[in-house]
Amino acid sequence: MDIDLSQFYQVFFEESFEGLDTMEHELLHLEEDSDRENINTIFRAAHSIKGGSATFNFKEVAEFTHVMETLLDEMREGKRPVEKETVDLLLRSVDCLRGMLNRIQDGEEVGDSHIDLVNYFNELLSNGSSSGSDSPATEVDDSSADSEGEITRWSIHFEPEAYILETGNEPVRMFRELKGYGELTAKANLDKVPDFDELKPESCFMSWDLELDGEVDEDAIKETFEWVEDDCKLEIKPLSSAGGKAKAAKVVSANADETTEENEEEEVQTSNVKNMVPVASEKPAAKAAQKPASTASIRVGIDKVDTLIDLVGELVITQSMLSEVGENFDISKLNLLLSGLGELEQKTRELQESVMRIRMLPIGFVFNRLPRMVRDLSTQLSKKVNLEIKGESTELDKTVMEQIGDPLTHLVRNALDHGIESVDRRIEAGKSETGTLILNAFHQGGNIVIEISDDGAGINPDIIYRKAVEKGLIPDGIEMPREQILSLIMEPGFSTAEVVSDVSGRGVGMDVVKRNINNLGGNVEISSELGKGTTFTIRLPLTLAILDGQLIKVGDETFVLPLVSIIESVPLSMAETSRIAGDMPVYKLHEDYIPIIDLQEEFEIRKNLGASNDGLLAIVEGENRKIALRIDELLGQQQVVIKSLESHYKSIQGVSGATILGDGRVSLILDIVGLSKRASDRTHKKLVA
């Protein structure tokens, strides 16, 4: 049968990466409490990867996991202690395997990054208590092809134990298999069959003398009885050989260490199964150069799918009810129609929410990579840190999750480097020598909130303030609330680290963290108490596919503004506007002047002939930059589904996407940051000109 194994690769990669994550997670806990179940879980994960990789012909992975597994087996059996060095080695192996699998998945060469580790394992294992590894690669055993000439007739005595049927082994099966080798005559021996009264139908009291006439070697015959070799007496004797030289009962010596009860009167024993393992007859063909398709996939809980199916079922019922109402509609059925439509609306909304939930994954996927980092970093920094993770089952959109990983890693790294103090300093400050880092996630409104808090030294706002003045970020003497001062550390180019450490980098970073989070439509807040610790709070939308929008009208066009970006709106007639250098109109908001962008001009929309004082200024903010948009009218607020403009048209600065409104018209979603860049570029050009 021709079965294309590559169709299972993707699943294999996914489960292997999952297995590696599990191994890493368990390994990190191994040092504290190494109970057997812990090691068992790690062993099982390695074992599965080994089995799969061998089956799917990823030879290097199979070999590597085999030595790993041998070591783990020794640990599991208590033959090898759980030591930091061993755990370190295993952790490094996890990294290495991850790299190997990634390369295989991308269709690249596996490389030889693993060879050093494999050698190291082998060295460790050969020094250890257990004998070296038996290679997982099956080898064809050809020892049976002796020079004695082909034997063509065999006598086989087969006397199974009474319980043989209860192992699911049916003697007829073996006879049938032997028949495949030549002509078989069987003589049943009924001596031991008891009287009918004592006959137990589930037991086998018969034995057989068989004669097999065919060119077959002894190993093949033994292989037929391989599964029952310990549950029967078996004698195999050659009767004649094609070479004419009939051999007298060739005694096969038993392997002393593996035979169970030896039967004294038995002259000929069957055993030595060691080399008789059914073998893979073909060597894996030269590695196919095919590149496995790496489409991203997602695992969805079956309950989510069931909910969807239920909802679709209900939707169909509502639909058929509505079409029945519509068949001969008269006004008396109006109430029925309205309630039907109401139901339709509700079901649609539920369906929408359920479909969105499919993309939702527990944040544990991101959190789980942090313990390893905390362990490595705290060792590197000689600090003691206890990481607590809460709310790892809190779900968020897959895309959001993919993009939050890096900022989160950065914040944790910062907390370890700058937040939590060294052991000495902690003791000096009267704290416990082990610092605590808490990661927490929970839902709040339509957002997911992620908190990273440490019980370290905290951030001194005075130092931040002075530094910000020094860097020219703020004018000296300006009054600022505490939180605002703290958030200055996320301004581009700001760094207070006295010494640049190789852990947290060189002052770039916090601004990138903030920008990344802003790009996801979220924000970061910092709260800190000197000597007590610091908490970073990240708020993110649950999904990027749907946006809470404010519809606005400009000329005859309707646009969508992200609701979160809107600060306020002012009638143009009451707004204090003026012009500054470059002929740029500005609006005075509190103490600041912010640029005004006339969307009608910006998008070259046909002017309607209203008075120039009509309309509104919508004050919006993106990435801490405020601008005022001159618009005609604020329309309703609604959730809009974001469609990519790039995939349907092309990317336009100032427009983040498009959506389809209730009346079927396409409306553009405005990107505040892009718009303000567009405006400042143009002003700049004007000034230069």
Place this chain on the structure above:
Amino acid sequence: MTKILAVDDSASMRQMVSFTLKSAGFDVTEAADGVEALRAAKTNAFDVVISDVNMPNMDGLSLVRELRTLSNYRFVPILMLTTESSNDKKQAGRSAGATGWIVKPFNPDQLLSTVRKVIG
């Protein structure tokens, strides 16, 4: 149609076994561990059970022992999928009541010929 229960905690192996057997015309039910398998076995009459050894919740050996206590499964062929070519591991499988084994790595053809062997 011959009904087969395929038990493996690894989804890729399970799918490979199940796909191969289904392509050969067998009726296959999948289970991800011993507990799931036992539940399925109690409500179905499988003609053959193929099970991995190392699994969470309930491993393959315990599964075989449990199955053999059910009157419906006293004589049913149970094959173990094992990477262990060492004899004591096989011995452990057999003393638990397994019929035989298929050694990993195996290819679809080897799987089919072994299964055909036990069902006759």
